[in-house]
Amino acid sequence: MFRRLTWVVDETPHRAALNMAIDEALLSGGGDCPLFRAYHWLESPVSIGYFSSWEQTRALYPDREIVRRWTGGGVVEHGADFTYSLLLPSDAAPPPNRDLYRAIHSAIVQTLAVMGCTGAVVAKDSEAPAGTDPVAACFAKSVENDVEVDGVKVAGAAIRRLRTGVILQGSVQRISIGSGFAAQLAHTLSPAVEKRMLSTVTTSLAERIANVKYGAESWTRRY
Secondary structure (H helix, E strand, O other): OOOOEEEEEOOOOEOHHHHHHHHHHHHHOOOOOOEEEEEOEOOOOEEEOOOOOHHHHHHHOOOOOEEEOOOOOOOEEOOOOEEEEEEEEHHHOOOOHHHHHHHHHHHHHHHHHHOOOOOEEOOOOOOOOOOOOHHHOOOOOOOOOOEEEOOEEEEEEEEEEEOOEEEEEEEEOOOOOOOOHHHHHHHHHOOOEEEEEOOHHHHHHHHHHHHHHHOOHHHHOOO
């Protein structure tokens, strides 16, 4: 998929606002190489798409932290899932959103196959089961180019295209994956993967972004 890829290794669980801010800080660094990051949550928050309703989500999840993503999409439960981001600076010539969405999920299907699990990229949208709350329907129904295993959605993602590049944030859940999934996915995305640790410079910038944006009520409750 990519000629080369930088895998930003980040094994430390972070609070929700900081996880969102790290993605933004990494993308702001520029360059011409796509960045891949798999990350962990300090607790079990719920992330909502940029235009999702905070009030409706709070009614469904009164006891869980809610963080608003910069990307779109719906409500996603985190904690036990495999969460990752793909950050494509403008100089990396990001493909159109639909092509990127299909390509990353095709890579996830390939990765699952290597690990002994058969998945498929969805050809068309599905219907959510009767009685499903539309606010919480992100993983209750599949859309075109999501990933399903045995008819169940296991992978979805959301994309935001910015002046600085493209952020894709995705989640794999409802399926057991091994500890080597991140490494296998990275090498499926590119034959040339360079690993680097998340730097203190990036983390410091992300802390500032988290404090004024993702951790602020003016952002979280904007819709």
